[in-house]
Amino acid sequence: MCAKGVDIGTCFLVGAELKDGKEVFTMERDAFFSMPNEDFAEDMLTKAGAFYIIKGDQIYVVGEDALKFSMVTGNQKDYRRPMAKGVLNPGEEEAISMMEVLLEAVVGKPNYPGEVICATMPANPVDADFDVTFHRMVLERFLKKLGYDVRCINEAMCIIYSENPTVTINNEVLPFTGIAISFGAGMVNFAAAWRAKKLLEFSCGRSGDWIDRQVAKVRSVPVSKVQSHKEKYLNFDRIDPTDQIMVALEIYYEDLIRYVITNIGQQLKAANATIDEPVEIVVAGGTSKPPGFVERFKGVLREVGLPIPVKGVRHAKDPLKAVAAGALIAAISDEKKRKAQAAAGKEEAAAPAPKAKARAAGGDVPLIS
Ligand SMILES: Nc1ncnc2c1ncn2[C@@H]1O[C@H](COP(=O)(O)OP(=O)(O)OP(=O)(O)O)[C@@H](O)[C@H]1O
Numbered sequence: 001m002c003a004k005g006v007d008i009g010t011c012f013l014v015g016a017e018l019k020d021g022k023e024v025f026t027m028e029r030d031a032f033f034s035m036p037n038e039d040f041a042e043d044m045l046t047k048a049g050a051f052y053i054i055k056g057d058q059i060y061v062v063g064e065d066a067l068k069f070s071m072v073t074g075n076q077k078d079y080r081r082p083m084a085k086g087v088l089n090p091g092e093e094e095a096i097s098m099m100e101v102l103l104e105a106v107v108g109k110p111n112y113p114g115e116v117i118c119a120t121m122p123a124n125p126v127d128a129d130f131d132v133t134f135h136r137m138v139l140e141r142f143l144k145k146l147g148y149d150v151r152c153i154n155e156a157m158c159i160i161y162s163e164n165p166t167v168t169i170n171n172e173v174l175p176f177t178g179i180a181i182s183f184g185a186g187m188v189n190f191a192a193a194w195r196a197k198k199l200l201e202f203s204c205g206r207s208g209d210w211i212d213r214q215v216a217k218v219r220s221v222p223v224s225k226v227q228s229h230k231e232k233y234l235n236f237d238r239i240d241p242t243d244q245i246m247v248a249l250e251i252y253y254e255d256l257i258r259y260v261i262t263n264i265g266q267q268l269k270a271a272n273a274t275i276d277e278p279v280e281i282v283v284a285g286g287t288s289k290p291p292g293f294v295e296r297f298k299g300v301l302r303e304v305g306l307p308i309p310v311k312g313v314r315h316a317k318d319p320l321k322a323v324a325a326g327a328l329i330a331a332i333s334d335e336k337k338r339k340a341q342a343a344a345g346k347e348e349a350a351a352p353a354p355k356a357k358a359r360a361a362g363g364d365v366p367l368i369s
């Protein structure tokens with residue numbers, strides 16, 4: 001049986017599928033680099049083995065190669081991104097066409113017409129005046145055009161599926177129950193779940209990109225330098241007080257975490273969430289990767305507090321792949337549900353069909369609706 005998951009992010013696209021019973025991931029940077037199609041440009045790209053397409057009089061180098069080209073040429077102006085703040089970039093005229101090229105490169109064609117794909121979508125932001133409808137519709141249509149049966153699925157809920165936080169009530173362990181937070185590039189996505197059902201979702205329109213921009217401003221250095229310094233060296237257990245970029249990164253990370261926890265508290269209060277049993281919080285996403293992040297998160301949580309009891313905070317096993325892994329689990333669950341329904345339809349005349357239960361890569365998962 002086949003099914004796929006895809007995490008469509010502002011910085012990375014991550015595809016997930018099962019091959020010989022094992023999860024296999026395909027990752028691509030969500031970016032492109034444009035240059036005029038003149039002289040020997042195409043020849044050079046072919047020789048370099050770069051991933052590119054030609055459109056009109058322009059060449060677009062796509063994915064990870066775009067970043068390499070931007071670094072090698074020192075040209076940041078033509079390094080462009082199809083997404084900003086978690087959705088298709090409204091200020092980028094090639095956003096949709098480039099996203100289609102990248103998405104197809106990551107997910108490929110379906111194994112058969114109507115194969116299920118679960119594609120992640122952000123929740124609507126609480127701090128910005130836009131919704132995710134346009135983004136969702138454009139991507140859903142494109143994946144349908146490729147031949148998939150598309151399910152759009154909340155990004156943070158995918159972490160609930162792949163990491164399986166639990167709550168214990170009267171010695172009964174409730175699976176897929178708790179809080180998940182995805183610290184991405186454009187957004188932070190939040191979801192609270194009860195037995196794999198979503199209780200609450202929202203997003204904040206700042207995360208890794210916001211940190212990079214703030215630090216670049218106060219230290220007067222290019223954003224790309226901040227990003228690369230951050231990804232290579234940031235370690236909260238060892239901040240060098242003489243490294244001006246590091247000191248600024250630490251300050252804006254703390255500010256982001258405080259902002260997110262404050263928003264979570266406000267949203268839980270507004271939703272009148274009454275959870276008496278202590279819940280587990282799982283954090284994932286590239287911005288949560290630096291060593292010591294979870295301890296920083298716990299420190300701010302102790303100061304700011306939440307209106308519900310928390311039993312612990314833990315890091316996803318693989319913060320960059322946790323969302324795609326969860327999307328795959330949801331897709332497999334959905335595919336099995338579909339098959340069970342089809343079988344039940346055939347046998348209906350003979351006897352009532354038993355309720356099916358799904359087993360996926362992460363263990364037993366309640367059928368996700
Ligand atoms: N080792 C690292 N240390 C710090 N930050 C990192 C590290 N690796 C990646 N990042 C940052 O993580 C972010 C990308 O994370 P992720 O792939 O989870 O985001 P995304 O899913 O593409 O974005 P979004 O969910 O916001 O649309 C970028 O801001 C990147 O700079």
Ligand SMILES: [Mg+2]
Nearest residue numbers: 009155182184
């Ligand atoms: Mg993401």
